[in-house]
Amino acid sequence: MARRSIQRGSQDVNHHIALNSTDDNGWYICKIDWSESRNVKVQVQERFAKPVLRVELAPEVFEGLSVTLICTVPVAKPFVQLHYSFYKDSAALEAVPGQDSVYTINAAAAKVYGNYACEAINTVYSLRKTRISIHISIKLPVTDAVLISFINGTEIQSGDHLVLRCWVREGTEPKFLWYRDNVLLRNSSAGYHVTADGGEQLIHSFQRDDVRRYHCAAVNEGTNNTIFNATSD
Structure with missing residues (x-):
């Protein structure tokens, strides 16, 4: 955040900028009455880039499998010491000591569902940078x-309309296959058709x-x- 101080007894004005990000890049000038200084360009060099969060195996994982979140900083100045924090739906997660750049969920369950983010922290300069969250389902x-x-x-009579529905107790985005006398029915015909989601087969007559x-x-x-x-x- 910028702050301004005015020296007493003079017309000098000091403008102090805490260079916290590249958002402070730009051209700066000062004015006193009708007098204007030359332009001065300020270029901020990042001590470290925003972190990158990746998920192993995948952001969409089957129940019971492990999920590992890895937070890395692709570019950093030499000797910059970083610590990492992980968040689920904005709530901090407890990291394993000595492995704060990795967070592992050993057995994925429904409660794991949510938005995850990681933060890279440099305590010396009070710098914190966060990766936009990744959704895990x-x-x-x-x-x-x-x-x-x-x-x-x-009982079904000749000419009746028959609907067969394939119901599953649970399962995410199932695809359905239909068989008649153990032969796979690949396409709809004049006598029957399968609904768009594949879950029902309709015999018209x-x-x-x-x-x-x-x-x-x-x-x-x-x-x-x-x-x-x-x-x-």
């Missing part, structure tokens, strides 16, 4: 797929040829191309 593997049918009454065994599978993908799969009976 937890994905749930698909489990317990069940095929549910919706018909009028207890049920016929004798539609009397088959149907089942569905729900899948989602984890890190390192891991595939989770749940299939209805």
Whole structure:
């Protein structure tokens, strides 16, 4: 923050600037009455750059896997000593002594969901720089797929409209696959179609040829191309 002091008994004016950031870069002049000084350029050199926060394995991780936050400063002047702090939703997190640039969540759970940031601190010059937060979300593997049918009454008649729904107990952004007599149905046809989210198959007019065994599978993908799969009976 800038402050101004006026020396008594003279017309000199001193303008003091605490050069805390490159925001103070620019051209400066002074004026006394109608007299104006020459321009003076002030260029502030950073002692260290803003930190970079990266996440291993990924900002979106499956429940039960570890998540590691790493805070680094890409550029710093020699002999600048830095300390680091981590925050979740603006609340400080307790760091491991001696490893304050790394924060590890050993078993990701739903409560880990939130916005994370890190701060690089130099106590000698009272400088603090923060990385814009990264959002971490937890994905749930698909489990317990069940095929549910919706018909009028207890029996389906020729010409009836039949809706089959693939329901999963939990799972983040599942993709659905449909099978008839264990053969994958790849595209909609004149007799049936699959909804946009893939969760329902609609048979417009049920016929004798539609009397088959149907089942569905729900899948989602984890890190390192891991595939989770749940299939209805």
